Amino acid sequence: MEGLASSRVWFDFHSLLNSSYTQNPSSRSNFRKLISFPSAPIDGRRTTNSCVRSRSMNQLKSGTLVGSSVVDPSSESILDELKSKEWEIGALKDELAATQGIRIRRRSPTDPPLHYVGPFEFRLQNEGNKPRNILEEIVWNKDVEVTQMKEKHTIYSLKKALESVHPPRDFIGALKASYHRTGFPGLIAEVKKASPSRGVLREDFDPVEVAKAYEKGGAACLSVLTDSKYFQGSFENLEAIRNAGVQCPLLCKEFIVDAWQLYYARTKGADAVLLIAAVLPDLDIKYMIQICKMIGLTALVEVHDEIEMDRMLAIDGIELIGINNRNLETFKVDISNTKRLLEGERGEKIRQKDIIVVGESGLFTPADIAYVQEAGVKAILVGESIVKQKDPTQGIRQLFGKDISHP
Numbered sequence: 273m274e275g276l277a278s279s280r281v282w283f284d285f286h287s288l289l290n291s292s293y294t295q296n297p298s299s300r301s302n303f304r305k306l307i308s309f310p311s312a313p314i315d316g317r318r319t320t321n322s323c324v325r326s327r328s329m330n331q332l333k334s335g336t337l338v339g340s341s342v343v344d345p346s347s348e349s350i351l352d353e354l355k356s357k358e359w360e361i362g363a364l365k366d367e368l369a370a371t372q373g374i375r376i377r378r379r380s381p382t383d384p385p386l387h388y389v390g391p392f393e394f395r396l397q398n399e400g401n402k403p404r405n406i407l408e409e410i411v412w413n414k415d416v417e418v419t420q421m422k423e424k425h426t427i428y429s430l431k432k433a434l435e436s437v438h439p440p441r442d443f444i445g446a447l448k449a450s451y452h453r454t455g456f457p458g459l460i461a462e463v464k465k466a467s468p469s470r471g472v473l474r475e476d477f478d479p480v481e482v483a484k485a486y487e488k489g490g491a492a493c494l495s496v497l498t499d500s501k502y503f504q505g506s507f508e509n510l511e512a513i514r515n516a517g518v519q520c521p522l523l524c525k526e527f528i529v530d531a532w533q534l535y536y537a538r539t540k541g542a543d544a545v546l547l548i549a550a551v552l553p554d555l556d557i558k559y560m561i562q563i564c565k566m567i568g569l570t571a572l573v574e575v576h577d578e579i580e581m582d583r584m585l586a587i588d589g590i591e592l593i594g595i596n597n598r599n600l601e602t603f604k605v606d607i608s609n610t611k612r613l614l615e616g617e618r619g620e621k622i623r624q625k626d627i628i629v630v631g632e633s634g635l636f637t638p639a640d641i642a643y644v645q646e647a648g649v650k651a652i653l654v655g656e657s658i659v660k661q662k663d664p665t666q667g668i669r670q671l672f673g674k675d676i677s678h679p
């Protein structure tokens with residue numbers, strides 16, 4: 273599959289990474305990067321992904337194969353060599369992403385420092401290993417978190433669990449139905465306790481209670497934050513809402529950096545996931561969209577600027593695009609962002625491709641809803657303004673200036 277050649281999509285190699293090749297997570301990540309980066313030079317020779325792909329998984333599993341070179345996994349010098357390539361490959365991957373306008377680098381906090389030299393284990397805070405903004409920090413931490421979670425739940429166990437998971441609910445269908453029923457953009461109401469930009473939004477936070485209140489108020493779909501470190505969310509919340517008899521389709525609001533997370537989200541009851549264009553290169557987006565289709569997830573692809581929008585409009589198979597009015601690097605919110613990105617040729621192309629656009633973030637009043645609706649959105653994603661209300665059902669009424677609940 274095309275995605276196997278991606279510089280950032282690794283899950284198919286997870287069994288290899290869990291193998292006896294090395295017990296050291298940092299070395300594992302080095303090796304992972306080596307086998308997933310095209311033309312990584314090893315042992316003075318060059319190898320390619322297609323070369324790695326053409327070998328059997330058994331060879332890979334035995335820990336003996338790296339491209340065209342056979343290596344002894346116990347050899348210190350090989351590990352040192354792998355490590356010494358770390359910065360080089362990390363930097364090249366980031367360069368590749370940068371050619372698509374992606375500023376977020378993918379160096380996890382446990383990786384060696386950029387100036388790693390030979391066998392010396394030291395680390396200085398420098399431009400290379402300090403996150404440049406909050407999004408980069410979140411993504412670096414997520415990489416570490418996912419690596420740990422993958423050890424607990426293998427892709428095989430997740431695939432098995434998928435066999436008994438309930439059929440997915442139609443996320444886009446629910447948005448369209450709501451739009452036709454109410455004449456307003458379909459509401460994706462967000463179950464969010466806190467955020468890095470706004471702090472704690474609701475002290476007495478009961479996710480199931482909030483979810484039920486949203487449904488009662490006429491929400492078409494729900495978005496459930498699952499990141500715990502920055503948003504105080506959890507997969508338990510997602511699961512609890514799914515099991516509480518809520519009918520609305522559920523978006524798993526997570527920072528997806530690895531295709532493994534798609535399977536995990538689905539086993540926890542998600543009907544949709546968020547893919548952030550600022551974080552994922554085109555090839556990862558394409559690959560993840562295919563996996564989403566395979567396992568019944570709807571992908572909401574999030575963009576913030578023209579470059580990201582143009583990248584996503586060039587990718588086939590995208591049905592739902594969210595325009596985030598909040599810049600995730602600076603937290604600045606500006607709802608005219610939605611309008612700007614839908615003007616002219618872009619808006620035309622979106623209509624031709626029959627893509628549903630979701631206006632995301634910073635929506636508080638009926639005037640805000642009218643403004644983004646006028647700009648062309650058929651759905652909105654709202655958190656703060658409704659989660660903060662004592663009664664979130666009333667919050668929805670105030671947001672629209674009208675009761676949009678089911679009769």
Ligand SMILES: O=P(O)(O)OC[C@@H](O)[C@@H](O)c1c[nH]c2ccccc12
Pocket residue numbers: 462464525574596632633634635653654655656657
């Ligand atoms: O609370 P607000 O301003 O209504 O925003 C909701 C939602 O758009 C926001 O939480 C969000 C949009 N994209 C994200 C990506 C990750 C985390 C959160 C988000």
